[in-house]
Amino acid sequence: MxxxxxxxxxxxxxxxxxxxxxxxxxxxxxxxxxxxxxxxxxxxxxxxxxxxxxxxxxxxxxxxxxxxxRPHVWSAASIDRAPADRAGGAEFGHIDLEHQRELKRHVLTDSLKRMGRVETDVTVESIEGEPTTEAPGTGWRTRLHLHVADDGTVGPYAARSHRVIPVDDVPLATEQVRAIAPLDERFPGATSVDVIAPSVGNPWVLSGAGKRTTITERVGDRDFRLDVRGFWQVHRNAAQTLTEAVQWAIDPERFDARATNLDLYGGVGLLAAAVGDRFGPATRITTVESDSTATDHASGNLVEWVGARAITARVDRYLSQLVKEGARMRDATVVLDPPRSGAGRPVVDRLADLGPAQLVYVACDPVALARDVALFADRGYRLQRIRAFDLFPHTHHVEAVAALVRD
Missing domain, CATH: 2.40.50.140 (Nucleic acid-binding proteins)
Structure with a gap:
């Protein structure tokens, strides 16, 4: 070869x-x-x-x-450049925005059919409130991760490479991020630079480890505290979109506010709060997250729900312990937002052993979602409904929210 x-x-x-x-x-x-x-x-x-x-x-x-x-929305990624010199991170930027969503729809539905054994006519929805800019689908990224070359130059990696590409602009980023992105500066000795523009307060440029700093993100009329480098949805309207989608996905006829409801891979409590806001302050819900800093913030973010708590633990180990203790979850609702690799068989099996009434699965990878849908089906859960959202315009990524119920 x-x-x-x-x-x-x-x-x-x-x-x-x-x-x-x-x-x-x-x-x-x-x-x-x-x-x-x-x-x-x-x-x-x-x-x-x-x-x-x-x-x-x-x-x-x-x-x-x-x-x-269409002409590429980012000249740094255009085919006018040699392949090795094209910036990564906007691999669909040469495609009409509506057709991008059709391609994402095809990948999602095909994955669910081939791997999940489910036929669906789900569409990929645009996000309400996207900024009006000179190029549709740009100006949404509130967080930018730049890499640093040996000479201190910053930029994205080339597509499918670890080679840093200097760029003059970052069109997918919000105006705040673009205004302070240090594209023409050098950071010798650093490995990466992060530019973060929270919805509340000033934007940040961070290089190196640095000290922990708390920022605030606002979703509707609710504030969430988190570490400046902590996980938060990248699209400026993603948190609100997913909040509403999770609330939509929960079947109220199957929901019991007093049950052992769970928010797995819960971060700082965004989706647990979505559940609490829909079903009231007496809602009992536990958010489980392996990052202790995120869990600390989740405890504060969920303080108004008397039945809410935040636990630092690996999800698979936490569920295994519940099974070992003989926990009863037949009336429970479980929200899970796993990493790109999906939940996987150990988590699916432990959840099925616990037998909650319904699952709300937030997925950022169609193949991982389809695989897990098939695993859940083998354990008696069927896909009831699903929505998909274009939270990453001009990339191939798509977000989906799926509701699964016990037969």
């Missing part, structure tokens, strides 16, 4: 694949090609031929263009 690297081949692009690349075939072999659109004919450069079953390639020239192709 390796003799084909750098070679250029013509490809007919047929479909979209998970991960932001498109599907083509060359002499019977699958080729995953970046910076293309289904229906196009492109000239592509092979970047990886190490696998026998498939290659990877980057588009270098569009020979027959899709009607959905």
């Amino acid at each position: 390796g003799e084909n690297l750098g070679s250029r081949i013509e490809l007919e692009v047929s479909n979209v694949a998970h991960g932001g690349v498109m599907v083509a075939r060359h002499e019977g072999r699958v080729v995953f090609v970046a910076d293309a659109i289904p229906g196009e004919r492109v000239l592509a450069e092979i970047t990886d031929d190490s696998k026998a079953k498939f290659w990877r390639a980057d588009t270098v020239q569009v020979l027959e263009s899709s009607e959905h192709r």
Whole structure:
């Protein structure tokens, strides 16, 4: 392998694949090609031929263009640049925004059909209140993580690489982030620089470990305290969107405010608060999070609900302990927002052993969601309904909120 690297081949692009690349075939072999659109004919450069079953390639020239192709929203990621010099993080930026959502819909529904054994006609919804800018779908990112090269230069990594690419602009970022992003500065000795613009207070530029600082994020009329480097949804309207989606997903006929309700991978308590706000101050809910700093903040953020508490623990171990103790959860509602890799079999099995009445699964990866939906189905839970949201315009990422109920 390796003799084909750098070679250029013509490809007919047929479909979209998970991960932001498109599907083509060359002499019977699958080729995953970046910076293309289904229906196009492109000239592509092979970047990886190490696998026998498939290659990877980057588009270098569009020979027959899709009607959905647009000038890239970020010149630093355009095919006008050599593939190795293209900034990563906006892999759908050359595609009309509505068609991006159609491609994401296809990946989600196809994953659920093939891996989750579920047919669904879910659409990918745009986010209300997106800023009006010169390019639709830009200006939403409230957090920016820049890498630092050996010479101190900052920038994003190149697509599918750890090579830092200097850039002049960051169009996906909010105006506050763009205004202070230190794109022309050097940070010798640092490994990364974070730019953070919370919804309350001043924005921050952080390099190195630094001391812990607490910031405030406002969702509706509620404030959440968290560490400045702590996890928070990146899209400026994501927290409100997911709050409303989780409230929508819970079946009130199956909800018992006195049950052992759980918010797993709960962070600083955003989704636990969504449950409490819908069902009242007497709601009993425990949020479980492995990050002790986040748990400390969750305790304060949930203080008005007398039945709320925050526990620092790994989710799998916490659930195993509940099973060992013989906990009764037949009337409970469980919200889970796992990492991109999904919940996985150990968590699914322990939840099924506990047998809650309903599950609300917040997913940022269609394949992981589909796999877990299949695992839950094997344990007696069916997908009742699902919504999907375009929380990451001009990237391949999509967020979904799924309701699963016990048969």
